[in-house]
Amino acid sequence: MMKYAYYDTEEPIVALATPWGESALAVIRVSGAGSIELAAGCFSRAQAVLEAESGTIGFQRLIDSSSGELIDEVTVSVFRAPHGYTGEDALEICCHGSLAGIRKILEVLKRSGFRDARPGEFTLRAFMKGKLDLTRAEAVQEIVSAKSRKAHSLALSRLSGGLYRRIHELKEALVDVISQVELQLDYAEDEVVLEQEVPIERLMETVGALSELAETYHSGRLYSEGVRIALAGATNAGKSSLFNLFLKEDRSIVSEVHGTTRDYIESWISISGIPVRLYDTAGFRESVDSIEEEGIRRSNQLLEHADLVLYLSGGDEEVDPREMNSSYIYIWNKSDIRTSAVPDGFFSLSTVTGEGFARIEQEIVRRLTGSARVTTEGEVMIDSLRQKELLDRAVESLNTAVTAVTDGMPLDVVAPELQDAIDALGEITGEVTSSDILDRVFSGFCVGK
Ligand SMILES: Nc1nc2c(ncn2[C@@H]2O[C@H](COP(=O)(O)OP(=O)(O)OP(=O)(O)O)[C@@H](O)[C@H]2O)c(=O)[nH]1
Ligand SMILES: [Mg+2]
The missing domain is CATH 3.30.1360.120 (Probable tRNA modification gtpase trme; domain 1)
Structure with missing residues (x-):
């Protein structure tokens, strides 16, 4: 260090x-x-x-x-x-x-x-x-390492001060609250007995806004780091065909021969602005030789580490709903030539006609963003763990302050909690700083930046 x-x-x-x-x-x-x-x-x-x-x-x-x-x-x-x-x-x-x-x-x-x-x-x-300030400094590195256009434009908005202004605004609100509290503490020292008053609604609003900002971390990360998605299923199900459909090029070999893909193939794609590392894998079957066996073993390893698995069914294999993994997306491929009904929980697809593909892309985005808020135009998002931890700290201190107020605790218990939240926000922008903070922010940078 x-x-x-x-x-x-x-x-x-x-x-x-x-x-x-x-x-x-x-x-x-x-x-x-x-x-x-x-x-x-x-x-x-x-x-x-x-x-x-x-x-x-x-x-x-x-x-x-x-x-x-x-x-x-x-x-x-x-x-x-x-x-x-x-x-x-x-x-x-x-x-x-x-x-x-x-x-x-x-x-x-x-x-x-x-x-x-x-x-x-x-x-x-x-x-x-x-x-x-520090949020803009972090944005500089975030721009350099952005892997998608979306991540790039989010970082750019932080560089132009979007995040700084939001934090500053919230901090000002807290400074207002704490100065009211301190004024009352001063009076108390003069032994003028007053009804204690803390603008609790204003405080709660600020807590809400800060937690919302903290929650954008998940989506922020999604757009900057990207995710790993693996294609899985029996041999000949159409995994490589779907892989090529995502890439819009004939990258992976497609053939009617079972066990065509033996080693996995990977490529970066973008789905609605989310950078995705997509993996085409060796299909499952009772292995024929040791090379294919190794391929299947590697496929399984990939599936374990993937953020999302697209499981394809392309033939007449039985589907047991009890064995379905809730974190997979199940795809009923070759809909153009299949006559049986699409089972519950499956998305119908034909990689030949493209039917059902858009629906699957939507489902992927829905699964990845999950409870995370999807970005709207001009929204401020965070992309740094440091910022997320400090926002969490501010929220925690403010929650303690709110509880203290509602429990009728004296104001000199409330004031330090407010001050801690203000300090946490100051650390985000770099108004409050130390060598550790600077080390943490700048050691992740490129040389020359
Ligand atoms: N009719 C039809 N044929 C398809 C469709 N998708 C794939 N196929 C055909 O199914 C065969 C297998 O496709 P692949 O994409 O190679 O299947 P795979 O899952 O990668 O197979 P392995 O690599 O052997 O595990 C090929 O002959 C494809 O042309 C589809 O939607 N409709
Ligand atoms: Mg294949």
Whole structure:
């Protein structure tokens, strides 16, 4: 674990902000006090960088100053405190995406006095400089790791302050309540006896709003992390056909031969914005050989770890309702050629005509979102366990406060509970902070972010 002291500095730092690998272009970032002066020595036209205004960009040759050797032709964007992402003096060097070149540039910059940045250190500095609060800082990483368009737009709304404003609003409401309570406590000290009064309705409203926000964690996670869905059933039931239907391409081999799929195949798809890792598996039957047996064993393992299983029936196998698993979705496939009635609890499907497919997609979304609230336009959702835990803590403290009030307990029992809830909300936005909190938030970041 990194220590706060490590962060608490304006030391010049450097990091590659784009992936390690061959690419058309790569971006190397430096930030910190004096970083423009430090880096200037590496450029052919040092004076231009030294004199550049914030937010300007210029062409440069990057030179190894010890040997005079040309390393790369680059463009350099200049940011001066308090402007730019970090709010410190900073440069973004856009070079060619060659691993050898990138390594050399990093080496030259480090020799000039920069040290390697730790994960999230640029964003941490932006936070320290008051450029963003913690909910926005977390949103930065959430945007980078978003796996679906939906997760991306939810994170983007947090970055633009949607969550911050909601938390701030609720916190203000609590600050109002606590100042009323404290006023009464002050009077009590003056021994003026007053009827104790706490705006209990306002308090309950706030508790309600905070628990609602905490509950969005489940859906928030759903959209950012995604889920695992496995296809299961007897051989030849049509699992690979359904897999291909989801992917809208002929990815998995389909044939009338039983036991076509022997190892599982997986792919990311999106169902109503939820990222889904979909698995096509080896069908069940009394195994014919040891390879297929191993395939079936792996299928079973996948089913155990899947968030949802789609179980296909494609032939004349008997269905025993007592053996149906309530967390599976049962599908009666090949409806185009089957004459028997669809059994209770099954969804009818034909992967050939596509009949019933939309209904199954709807059922998947219904099952995954379950009791979780489905997002509506503009709704604020949370996607961080840290935020969820703090919201839970605030709700718990407020519930204790409400109980204390209704039980007629003295106000000096109520006030600390209110204060704890306010502190919890302050921790979410970063107004109340500690090295542990910062470690927890920033250690999950990419280097260079
Ligand atoms: N008529 C009809 N045939 C289907 C349907 N779905 C699949 N089939 C056919 O059923 C056969 C088996 O389909 P697959 O998708 O390979 O079945 P599977 O469950 O993956 O089989 P294994 O990989 O052997 O476990 C193929 O010949 C498909 O063309 C359907 O809805 N209607
Ligand atoms: Mg198959």
